[in-house]
Amino acid sequence: MKIINYSEITPENIYKNRRSFIKKLGFGASSLAISTFPFLNNAIANNRDELTSYKDITTYNNYYEFGTSKSDPHRNSKNFKTQPWNISIEGEVDKPINLSMEEISEIFVSEERVYRLRCVEGWSMVIPWMGFSLSKLLSKVNPTSKAKFVEFESIYDPDQMKGQRYPVLNWPYKEGLRIDEAMHPLTTVVTGLYGKKLPNQNGAPLRIFIPWKYGFKSAKAIVKIKFVQKMPMSSWMWASPREYGFYSNVNPNVDHPRWSQATERIIGEGIWAPRVKTLMFNGYGDQVANLYSGMDLKKYF
């Protein structure tokens, strides 16, 4: 008889066991949606493509609504209320819609999507997200001919989010994309990670994830998606326009004014591990470079 060691029953172990189980059944990688993940740079770091641990993904976070240090979000978001939750899609559309989280999980099927998150601060993680393409959600409305961009708005609730009582950013957190970027199949509505529902500190109940852009573009706890005519002013552009541009594509050749973006630290490898080279578009260039053909990416940073 095998004695169960309960400390082994972690979201990570369940996920990994399920994964090898599916592999044994012969479904292979494609059914796990990991085929889109670039396996590059193996010469520099063999474990570059290893999944970051559940613990690191959920305890090392940026979520200024819950505090500005990495350990704040998991400590301060425990009691954050994610039910009921509604998302509206509005602005330059023929008919705005409003969907509850229940309706969203009923209409859209989340699948596993393993993507690298590259923070503008110079570190990265590999996260097995659960989600679906934003284009599927956006196709539920008809944008008017004036619509050129989409703006994402996170929740504003200073009673629950103590960080919003300080003017570090202009609350609520806002981000934006060009419509073609928003419609790209890699742009993901995230509902979970490691096969479980999304933890509060990672943006529950629903956040956006754009694999080829710096992490701050991927707004958490979204309540509104607005089609607009003009390029939206994101919270980070508002805070420091010189440092954070609208595009914010991962680009090792364009440095942040205060530090290099050429390399990154892989979270979980320990502080002595060598930094690895940052890849253009975070490694997703084959899929997204055409969105920016002919553009000066130094100017449009």
Ligand SMILES: Nc1nc2c(c(=O)[nH]1)N[C@H]1C(S)=C(S)[C@@H](COP(=O)(O)O)O[C@H]1N2
């Ligand atoms: N609403 C909101 N979304 C946010 C942030 C934030 O402070 N508030 N931080 C961003 C930054 S800087 C990063 S790197 C990622 C981190 O996502 P993770 O905690 O799931 O790794 O979330 C982004 N989305």
Ligand SMILES: [Mo]
């Ligand atoms: Mo970040």
